[in-house]
Amino acid sequence: xxxxxxxxxxxEPPRHPxxxxxxxxxxxxxxxxxxxxxxxxxxxxxxxxxxxxxxPVLHVASYYVxxxxxxxxxxxxxxxxxxKLPKYNVTATLQCAGNRRAEMSKSxxxxxxxxxxxxxxxxxxxxxxxxxxxxxxxxxQKDYKMFPPSVDWDNIVWSTRKPQMDYPIQSxxxxxEDTNAVKxxxxxVAGYALTGGGRGIxxxxxxxxxxxxxxxADRYQKEDVPYVAxxxxxxxxxxxxxxxxxxxxxxxxxxxxxxDSSANVQPESVESIWNLRGILNTCWHRVRLLITxxxxxxx
Numbered sequence: 001x002x003x004x005x006x007x008x009x010x011x012e013p014p015r016h017p018x019x020x021x022x023x024x025x026x027x028x029x030x031x032x033x034x035x036x037x038x039x040x041x042x043x044x045x046x047x048x049x050x051x052x053x054x055x056p057v058l059h060v061a062s063y064y065v066x067x068x069x070x071x072x073x074x075x076x077x078x079x080x081x082x083x084k085l086p087k088y089n090v091t092a093t094l095q096c097a098g099n100r101r102a103e104m105s106k107s108x109x110x111x112x113x114x115x116x117x118x119x120x121x122x123x124x125x126x127x128x129x130x131x132x133x134x135x136x137x138x139x140x141q142k143d144y145k146m147f148p149p150s151v152d153w154d155n156i157v158w159s160t161r162k163p164q165m166d167y168p169i170q171s172x173x174x175x176x177e178d179t180n181a182v183k184x185x186x187x188x189v190a191g192y193a194l195t196g197g198g199r200g201i202x203x204x205x206x207x208x209x210x211x212x213x214x215x216x217a218d219r220y221q222k223e224d225v226p227y228v229a230x231x232x233x234x235x236x237x238x239x240x241x242x243x244x245x246x247x248x249x250x251x252x253x254x255x256x257x258x259x260d261s262s263a264n265v266q267p268e269s270v271e272s273i274w275n276l277r278g279i280l281n282t283c284w285h286r287v288r289l290l291i292t293x294x295x296x297x298x299x
Contacts, residue, residue, distance in 0.1 A: 048118060097164055103116075
């Protein structure tokens with residue numbers, strides 16, 4: 001058998017000990033916020049793990065893929081056959097539709113793995129091109145579909161919606177946790193922003209007063225290459241990292257929101273985009289900073 005699906009979890013591969021485990025069986029985990037944005041290309045060990053069952057066991061020598069359906073000539077290709085084809089590389093960000101689900105669940109309970117803000121990663125992917133559009137597997141028939149807040153588990157009709165194949169504008173702060181005790185002074189606010197459809201990130205706005213006023217953060221991808229949305233030097237399918245340094249002297253709510261090259265902007269609140277599957281949470285990302293008593297400013 002070329003590809004075997006184990007009946008239990010006894011053959012699972014090792015994982016990095018710093019991953020935050022959201023489910024053990026099947027294994028679903030994400031890196032810490034700081035580990036995620038420590039580099040533009042996400043190390044394999046820190047790439048989020050999303051599984052629906054035990055990890056399949058692949059026997060490389062006997063593995064093959066069949067291309068059939070509406071094609072002129074059905075073919076069966078081994079891995080050796082595929083490796084003989086021209087290889088193409090593209091840098092792109094892969095994000096789980098349930099990223100930031102835990103935050104959405106605080107507004108109203110949803111179902112699914114309770115992801116924080118790190119259910120994504122940026123990598124350079126390589127392989128042969130496949131021009132045929134493949135039919136969608138089981139999990140896209142009754143999952144990953146966006147329904148309005150009026151739909152619940154008693155009246156849902158899955159066939160009325162198509163699977164979510166694009167992603168709206170998103171950003172999150174990763175240099176800080178949801179509540180940090182810090183000393184008065186300068187604080188680094190860093191994180192990621194991304195959007196679907198190959199659009200660029202036009203701005204990342206930061207607020208230190210809960211969204212009353214805003215200023216722009218620095219955006220970057222590669223070392224020593226200025227990021228320009230839509231420019232040929234930029235990776236159009238990949239995330240954009242951002243950084244800003246802010247002065248904090250009192251307890252503060254820091255907010256981040258991004259704008260893409262089509263002027264799409266993140267919604268302000270999770271309530272306006274809540275859905276029963278808890279996907280596509282793209283509201284403004286907020287973290288609360290508490291000034292430790294010994295360092296509070298006395299004005």
